[in-house]
Amino acid sequence: MSRWRPPSEKSSPYITAEGHARLKAEFEQLWRVRRPEVVRALSAAAAEGDRSENAEYQYRKKELREIDARLKYLTLRLEDVKIVEIKPSRDGKVFFGAWVELADEAGESRRYRIVGADETDSARGWISVDSPVARAVLGRAKGEIVKVRLPSGETEFEIVAVKYAED
Template identity: 55%
Template sequence: MSRYRPPRRRGSAYITPEGEAALRAELHQLWKVERPTVTQAVHEAAKNGDRSENGDYIYGKRRLREIDSRVRFLNKRLDEVKVVDRSPDDTEKVFFGAWVTLEDDHGEEQEWRIVGPDEFDLAAGKLSMDSPMARALLGRRLDDEVTVRSPTGERSFIITEIRYRPSG
């Protein structure tokens, strides 16, 4: 079986200032903290003789490859992202960076923030702008009904609030 993987569709190039800061912090952690530590561990393991049976050496080299791959990705990604650090002119519509409160058919509310694909976190209520839910929300207004197709079927929501700065 070959190792070929078809190229993935590139995610949107937008990111919030918080998302950019998180990517830069990860890059710094990997390059300035973790990589030197792993490099030193590999150097020490290499002194112990036969490298083909040295687990510390083998796993250290594997971890270095993983770190280098992630560092390359982060450097490339940070060069191409566009930081969106201001609210849109029309704050009555859903755009990138908005906090959107939705109410479903059962009266239950949920809040999502529309963010870039590099920073989405469903547990934290951050929805990638490339997701079906976010695509259905973008451009909509307060009190609009939004229908989203999911694996369990279609679901309808009403937009009850749109914000561009966190409350509190």
């Protein structure tokens, strides 16, 4: 049995202005603060002698590799993303950046914000524009019923409200 998996689909390049600012802040913090700290600690650990049995040296090298990998990802992603700042002219329709309130068949209400793949946060209700729920509601208007295929099965939602500013 093979462990090979097909590559995942490339996520949408869209991002909100706030999300772009957060990615840039993360890049700056890693580059200007965290990486120099780790390099200093790595140099100090290397000065202690035998590197093959030096756990601190091994740990710091691993940490530096992880930071460099994240910096590389952020560099490429920041070049690729497109900031979406324009509020749609048609209020009431669901587009990128919208806060959407959905009611399921049982009448339970859920509130989501449609954001870029780099900004998703389930605790805040921020879902990726690439998610099944977001794909189902994009371009739809308040009052419409949408069918969404979820892991638990197909579900219907009614779009209760659409806003472009958080309450």
